Amino acid sequence: xxxxxxxxxxAIDNVFTVxxxxxxxxxxxxxxxxxxxxxxxxxxxxVGPSGCGKSTFLSALNRLTDLVPDCRxxxxxxxxxxxxxxQNCDLFALRRRVGVVFQKPNPFALSIRRNLELPLREHRxxxxxxxxxxxxxxxxxxxxxxxKDRLEKSALKLSGGQQQRLCLARALSLNPEVLLCDEPCSxxxxxxxxxxxxxxxxxxxxxxxxxxxxxxxxxxxLADNVAVFWQQKGVGTVIESGPATQIFEQPHSEIxxxxxxxxxx
Amino acid sequence: xxxxPRSALMDRATQTVGWLASLMIAAMFGWLVFxxxxxxxxxxxxxxxxxxxxDAGRAGGIGTVLVSxxxxxxxxxxxxxxxxxxxxxxxxxxxxxxxxxxxxxxxSLDLLAxxxxxxxxxxxxxxxxxxxxxxxSIAAGGLTLGxxxxxxxxxxxxxxLQSVPNELRAGAAALAISRRATLQHLLLPAAxxxxxxxxxxxxxxxxxxxxxxxxxxxxATRMPESLLDSGRTASVHIYDxxxxxxxxxxxxxxxxxxxxxxxxxxxxxxxVLADRWLQRQTARSFR
Numbered sequence: 105x106x107x108x109x110x111x112x113x114x115a116i117d118n119v120f121t122v123x124x125x126x127x128x129x130x131x132x133x134x135x136x137x138x139x140x141x142x143x144x145x146x147x148x149x150x151v152g153p154s155g156c157g158k159s160t161f162l163s164a165l166n167r168l169t170d171l172v173p174d175c176r177x178x179x180x181x182x183x184x185x186x187x188x189x190x191q192n193c194d195l196f197a198l199r200r201r202v203g204v205v206f207q208k209p210n211p212f213a214l215s216i217r218r219n220l221e222l223p224l225r226e227h228r229x230x231x232x233x234x235x236x237x238x239x240x241x242x243x244x245x246x247x248x249x250x251x252k253d254r255l256e257k258s259a260l261k262l263s264g265g266q267q268q269r270l271c272l273a274r275a276l277s278l279n280p281e282v283l284l285c286d287e288p289c290s291x292x293x294x295x296x297x298x299x300x301x302x303x304x305x306x307x308x309x310x311x312x313x314x315x316x317x318x319x320x321x322x323x324x325x326l327a328d329n330v331a332v333f334w335q336q337k338g339v340g341t342v343i344e345s346g347p348a349t350q351i352f353e354q355p356h357s358e359i360x361x362x363x364x365x366x367x368x369x
Numbered sequence: 370x371x372x373x374p375r376s377a378l379m380d381r382a383t384q385t386v387g388w389l390a391s392l393m394i395a396a397m398f399g400w401l402v403f404x405x406x407x408x409x410x411x412x413x414x415x416x417x418x419x420x421x422x423x424d425a426g427r428a429g430g431i432g433t434v435l436v437s438x439x440x441x442x443x444x445x446x447x448x449x450x451x452x453x454x455x456x457x458x459x460x461x462x463x464x465x466x467x468x469x470x471x472x473x474x475x476x477s478l479d480l481l482a483x484x485x486x487x488x489x490x491x492x493x494x495x496x497x498x499x500x501x502x503x504x505x506s507i508a509a510g511g512l513t514l515g516x517x518x519x520x521x522x523x524x525x526x527x528x529x530l531q532s533v534p535n536e537l538r539a540g541a542a543a544l545a546i547s548r549r550a551t552l553q554h555l556l557l558p559a560a561x562x563x564x565x566x567x568x569x570x571x572x573x574x575x576x577x578x579x580x581x582x583x584x585x586x587x588x589a590t591r592m593p594e595s596l597l598d599s600g601r602t603a604s605v606h607i608y609d610x611x612x613x614x615x616x617x618x619x620x621x622x623x624x625x626x627x628x629x630x631x632x633x634x635x636x637x638x639x640x641v642l643a644d645r646w647l648q649r650q651t652a653r654s655f656r
Contacts, residue, residue: 206536210540226550
């Protein structure tokens with residue numbers, strides 16, 4: 105197997121350092137030997153064709169892979185110096201610090217307010233603070249003025265774009281350091297998708313973002329860094345990663361060059 | 370293209386067959402109601418609902434029978450609902466799919482579901498009446514029925530939990546919401562309709578049961594003073610009047626009419642309560 109081409113990252117402060125990560129579902133391997141570093145407070149886009157393990161990679165980062173019964177994860181994921189895959193890893197703290205926005209908006213079948221209250225209460229945020237945080241997060245995603253009069257209504261009554269913004273607000277309410285976004289705009293209409301993309305773009309100064317996207321134009325617009333996932337011998341891996349300008353302008357790998365020019369993938 | 374007329378014909382045929390089938394279901398229910406209610410209503414009166422049966426049920430009322438019925442059902446649900454929902458939660462949320470223990474539990478439930486009620490009666494008599502020394506009692510009858518409807522409650526609750534999409538579980542886990550809170554606030558409310566349907570079906574089966582109860586709760590017609598007293602349920606009373614008591618048929622019909630109305634009432638109340646609870650659960654704020 106060819107080693108992944110990677111730019112020098114010695115001086116950069118990395119949030120995640122992934123080494124030799126392999127994931128399999130039962131006997132079916134999904135990822136093999138992934139190497140990747142994720143720089144702090146930047147946007148790292150994960151691109152590549154369908155079925156090369158991009159979503160699997162994201163869910164390994166905060167151990168959502170634990171939810172899949174047959175899923176086996178090996179290798180090393182370092183988050184802020186701690187070992188994510190260790191038995192002793194505090195999942196509660198990890199998932200509070202690493203939030204997720206999924207592809208399909210997944211608001212709970214609760215009122216809008218309760219969608220935000222439930223995780224805050226679970227994290228023992230004082231009741232007096234909760235109300236302030238709810239308003240702040242809904243303002244952050246531009247929902248407050250649209251829905252402030254119907255916070256007690258079911259979140260399922262919101263439009264798809266509003267639901268996704270609510271999910272973003274819910275993830276932000278826990279004040280995460282990293283946000284994992286798994287194609288957050290792909291299930292939305294173009295206008296709503298644009299709003300969500302803008303919101304994510306504006307978060308870049310505050311938090312580290314990893315975003316899976318099929319949309320190379322979106323990756324160009326958003327990303328500081330890009331990781332290209334590809335299937336090699338039927339298993340996904342990272343074939344190249346580095347600053348976005350390098351990946352798009354002067355890729356080292358031929359596959360990357362063909363992919364970003366649109367002739368492969 | 371000549372596919373269109375044929376497929377249109379098939380569509381029409383399918384629709385008609387479906388319509389006929391649903392009509393038959395409605396007709397069967399209608400027949401049942403129109404057979405029982407007119408025959409039964411003549412005997413209905415306030416004293417019939419409150420008095421103790423006398424002259425082997427030909428006179429008096431069914432007051433004590435109704436009390437025994439409700440007590441047996443209460444014991445039955447008190448055992449079947451927590452055990453059944455708990456087992457369903459374990460199977461759906463905690464057991465590893467394909468694990469031996471889960472397979473063993475599911476297999477035993479499938480077997481239990483096929484056991485004839487009279488066998489449950491024998492089992493109840495040996496275990497509850499004799500080994501646990503409950504005697505012929507409402508407690509023994511209720512526990513026996515609880516075991517009998519357990520598979521039904523587990524299966525429908527399990528189906529309800531399984532119908533909750535996994536995105537919800539992943540979403541909750543990604544926010545580090547504990548499994549207990551995920552169950553309480555997200556999964557059980559989503560599965561509630563399945564659970565209620567299961568409990569109501571189980572309740573119907575329990576209320577209809579005679580064979581298992583003759584061996585366990587007996588057929589004393591006096592007012593039960595405790596759960597350890599023997600008590601005659603409505604179904605046992607109907608069976609006795611129809612089979613063993615000459616000229617008991619009209620009283621059997623009347624009792625059947627009351628049983629039908631009570632079950633209908635429980636059905637409506639349970640559905641309304643579940644809907645209300647669900648609405649409060651979704652709309653309410655934690656404050």
